[in-house]
Amino acid sequence: MKIENTIVASGLTKSFGKNIAVNDVSFQLKKGEVLGFLGPNGAGKSTTMRMLTGNLAPTNGDVKICGIDIISEPKKAKALIGYLPEMRPLYKELTVNEYLTIAARFHKVPSSKIKKALEAAKERCGLSHMSKRLIENLSNGYQQRVGIAQAIIHNPEIVILDEPTVGLDPIQIREIRKLIRDIGKQHSVIISTHILPEVEMVCDRVQIIDNGQLVFHGSIEDLKAQRKGNKLLVGLSKAPPMSKLKKIKGIDKIEKVENGMFRLHFKEKYLPAEEIVSLSVKEGWGLYHINMDITSLEETFVNLTQTS
C-alpha cells in the first residue's frame, strides 16, 4: 500500500507547566513536498519539530510517521526521519568523515554501505573536499552542511530542518536553499524559518504558527492570494479633489500616500482601472502610475499573526 501522507500530526499540544507552547496543532505532510513552518520567534515552531522527531513527548495528541506512531514505536518511526535541530548537534572534536560515520551507524546503515552513503551525502552537500577536516575548523556555512548531511545520510523518508539558514551569509543561504530544493525532490521536507522570501522560494506549502496555534495553512498560491487586496495604487501629477475621485463607480475609500500617489480601495469585482484611465485622459489629471497594490508578504504575515 502506498502511503500518501508521510507525517500526520493530530491535535498536538505541549504545555510547560501553565505555559502552553503548542496548542492543538494538526497537519499532514505529503510525500515529496516541502512544507514551510513559519512563525515569529517563540511561536512554537521548534517545540513542534521536537515533538515530530520524538525528542519531546506531546502533552496531548499524536504523531504518525508513515503510519507508525512515534510514541508507541519510537525506534521504527525515528529511523524514517532525518532531523537537524536549530542548534547543530555536531561533535566538533571529530572530523567530517568520523562524524558522518557515527551518524550512519546510529541510523542503522549497514556497515558495508556506510562508505557509499557517506560519499553520497557529502557529494550532495558539497562537502567532498572537507572529509578530513575537523568540524571545529569549518566555517559556519560548512558546519551547517555537515548538519544537513547528517540528516540525510540514511536516506530518510522525511527530512526536518529547523531554521537551516540562520546566521549564514547571502551566498551560503542561496546554496543551502538550492540544497533544500534538491532534497525536496526525493524526500518530504519540513523547514522552519522566519524569513518570508525563503518560504516563497523553497516551499510548496506553508503553515503559519503563532502563539502555539496554526493560523494559516495552505499552498504558496493561497498565501499569495491572501495578500492581493482590492487596492489600486494610482499616481496623478495634477490630482483632482478627492470628492471627484470618490464618485468613480466601485470606489470605497481613498488614502493619500507619499509623493502624490493615491491608494484606492474598491469593492469586490469592480476594478475601476479603465474608468480612471479614461477620466484622467478626459480631464487631464496627468496619470503616470497605475498598478495593483499588493501588500508585501511581511504585511500578510503580520496581519495573520496579529489577528489571532
Next chain:
Amino acid sequence: MIINVARKELKSLFASPMGWIILSILMFGFGTLYLQGVNSYFEVMSGAVRPAERVGVTIFVGSKIYSTALFLLSVTTPMLTMRLISEERKSQTMPFLLSAPISLSEIVIGKFLGLVVFLSILVIYIFIMLSTLNIWADIDFGYLIGNSFGFILLVASFTALGIFFSSLTNQPIIAAITTFIALVSMVGLGSYFASDPSHWFNYISMTKHYQSFTRGVFDSSDIIYYLLFIVTFLTLTVRRLDSDRLRG
C-alpha cells in the same frame, strides 16, 4: 546499537587530548609506584621484618598500587563521567542521540560501557605491569586476577554513579563536583565506622566489598552488591532522561 554508542564514546574520548592525558598521567603514576615498590621491597624485607610478617612481592607492590589507583580514580572518574550527559546537553548534541533510532536505555548503557572499557585499559595496564614481576619472581596470579576483577567492578560502579549525576545537570563542572563528593563519601564511608564493623553503613561502603577481592576471594554477595549498584544508577539515569523527554 549499544556497541555503536560505546564506540562513539570511545572515539570522542580519544579524539580530544583529555583521554590521552588522563591515561598517560595515571600510567606514569602507577609506573613510578611500581618502581618505588620494587625498590623498597628489598629494603623492607631484608631482615628488618620478622619472618612471620613478611609478605610476597606481589602483595607488597600490588596493594600499594591498587589502593592509590582507587583514590586516583575517584578523582578522575568524575572528570570523565561529566562528559557523558552533562556536556552533551551543554553543547546541544543530545538531540543527535535522541532522534536516532536508539532507545534511552541503549544510549545510557552504551555510554556506560564506553567509559568502562576506557577505564579498563588502566586495569589491564596495571595487570600487565605487575605481571612483569614474574620474570624474576614467582608471583601470585590469583591475587592479580582477583584485584583486577574487583577493580573493574569498582570502576564500573564509579561510572554508573557518575553518569547519574551527569544526567542531573547541564553544567559539567557541577556534575563532576557532585560525583566526586558522592564517590569520596561512598569510598570513605567504611573508615568512619571502622570501630564498629557490624554497622550497616559499613555494609553499603564500596571499599568494604572490594576487600574480599584483594584477598583473591570471589564472594557472590560482593559481586551482587556491585551489580545492583550499577543497575540502580543506570536505571535512575534512564528515568531521568525519560522525564526530560516528557517534561521538556
